[in-house]
Every structure is written in structure tokens, then in C-alpha cells.
Amino acid sequence: MKEIMPLKCIAIDDEPLALELIRTYASRIPDIQLLCTFEDAVSGAEYLAGKSIDLLFLDIDMPDISGIDLAKALKNKPMIIFTTAYKQFAYDGFELEAVDYLLKPIDFQRFSKSVFKAIAIRNSKMQAPPTEDDAAIYVHAEYRAIKILLRDIEYVESMEDYIKIHLTEGKSVVTLMSLKKAEELLPDTQFKRIHRSYIIPLAKIRSVQNKKIQLHQILLPIGESYAEQVKKWLINK
Known part of the structure; x- marks a missing residue:
């Protein structure tokens, strides 16, 4: 890279x-x-x-x-x-x-x-096509570029003008970016938006029940306006 x-x-x-x-x-x-x-x-x-x-x-x-x-x-x-x-x-x-x-x-x-x-x-x-293991995005926090490996992302949370990228081992990165921009930045084949406030990695889904998705570390709600499309990509997953 x-x-x-x-x-x-x-x-x-x-x-x-x-x-x-x-x-x-x-x-x-x-x-x-x-x-x-x-x-x-x-x-x-x-x-x-x-x-x-x-x-x-x-x-x-x-x-x-x-x-x-x-x-x-x-x-x-x-x-x-x-x-x-x-x-x-x-x-x-x-x-x-x-x-x-x-x-x-x-x-x-x-x-x-x-x-x-x-x-x-x-x-x-500048980002070259990565291998599956080193696939990453760059975001800016604390006045520097931070490399985030896709495999380390647990979920992405909206915080108005900012997003909070929750990572493995309880770490997180806050950056000035809309959730819509984050959705465009992350590969559609690996990440999906399930709520106006959340994007999740498909690989981290453990179960889906009562309009909620259980990830490795957290249970997140499925937004009403996203329910149908979530159902469709879960069927084809």
C-alpha cells in the first residue's frame, strides 16, 4: 500500500x-x-x-x-x-x-x-485493491490518518455529524463523517446498514430475532424502514 x-x-x-x-x-x-x-x-x-x-x-x-x-x-x-x-x-x-x-x-x-x-x-x-486479510479504510481522528482493518470493525454507529467505529477488544475511533458516507466507503458485500444509526459487518452476525441482530458483542435493533431489505439480504446471505 x-x-x-x-x-x-x-x-x-x-x-x-x-x-x-x-x-x-x-x-x-x-x-x-x-x-x-x-x-x-x-x-x-x-x-x-x-x-x-x-x-x-x-x-x-x-x-x-x-x-x-x-x-x-x-x-x-x-x-x-x-x-x-x-x-x-x-x-x-x-x-x-x-x-x-x-x-x-x-x-x-x-x-x-x-x-x-x-x-x-x-x-x-490511493487505496489499492487489498487482499481479504489486509482490506482497510482510512479515517481521520486526532489530526492524523488512521488505518482501520475491515476485519476489526464490530459495527459503525452514527453520532450526528460524526461516526463511532466500534472495533474488536472494546476499542473505538470517532471521526467526522456521516453514516451515509461510511456506507459508501465500506464494501457493500461485507457491510450493511440495518438502522438509521447503525452499519454492521455481515460476518459478525450471530442471530436475528424480534427485529434485532445479535453480533459478537452487542444486540442492535433493525430499523422499521430497513426491515424489508435486511430480510432480503439475509435470505440471500
Whole structure:
């Protein structure tokens, strides 16, 4: 498996204070490397033409070239997180498939959430087809990428904006991710959603009775809206 390297980033913003804030926030996250910053879009575009980066923090409202126009003009487009003080640009940003859209003033929690989203996208593209024993996913917790072997997952629990991945030996990992995203990340042949709050590994099912599933370590309910599909894949299991 490839070594997980920090994301190479640059930032383009005509406000020096905004760039200083990005530099400060980036220095607190080991999984990204801010290579340089630019106060005008032209200089930033020239740099991008000759360099390969992973992530671009890009202001939208700039005097020479707007961030939207710059993003459209890039041939080798990196992942982009737009930064701006104006809500009306959000639709344009998402139309360009930006990783995220940060509204100024940006706090660190919101900044880190966007960065971890970009890291997760990069890591998912890097994951090579694994063998059954070493199959794993990467999630972010405590400002670092954590490798979780699929065979160690007991079940996944929703905690609003976060999920809690319960592991063998009573361990767990909490990460900023929706249960829907976790469902997409985990292989459908091995993991199924049984409730609005739970995803389980099929291999850990011990019994099913009275709309509840007994796993190795816990008894979980089957949600009403999932009952029929659970019944179908249990029959075909």
C-alpha cells in the first residue's frame, strides 16, 4: 500500500490577513503541507501552471481574476476549497465540484473539517485493491490518518455529524463523517446498514430475532424502514 503523504497545498487570496490565518491553521494539521501563498490570482495561476499540487485554497472575490474564473481555466485542476466573505458565490463553487466552500471569517474547526474531507477523497483514490486479510479504510481522528482493518470493525454507529467505529477488544475511533458516507466507503458485500444509526459487518452476525441482530458483542435493533431489505439480504446471505 502506498505511504500516505501530506497534501501539498497553496492558497490564493488578496487579503494578507486571510492568508496568514490559513498559514496558521495549516501549521496545526500535520496531514497537509502549505507550500506557498499568493496575494493575486495571476501569480497563483503561473505557479499552478508549472507545479503539481493536491489542494488549493482559493478566494473567489479578487480584483484581477475571480476565483471562479481561475478554477475554470485550470487544466490540471487540484482539489479546491473556496474561501470567501460572500454567500452568493456558494452555488458557483459547488458547480465546479469544489471539496468545500468556507465562509469568512473561518474558524479552525470548520477549516479542519474541510481539510479532512479533502484528505479522505485523496486517500480513497490511493487505496489499492487489498487482499481479504489486509482490506482497510482510512479515517481521520486526532489530526492524523488512521488505518482501520475491515476485519476489526464490530459495527459503525452514527453520532450526528460524526461516526463511532466500534472495533474488536472494546476499542473505538470517532471521526467526522456521516453514516451515509461510511456506507459508501465500506464494501457493500461485507457491510450493511440495518438502522438509521447503525452499519454492521455481515460476518459478525450471530442471530436475528424480534427485529434485532445479535453480533459478537452487542444486540442492535433493525430499523422499521430497513426491515424489508435486511430480510432480503439475509435470505440471500
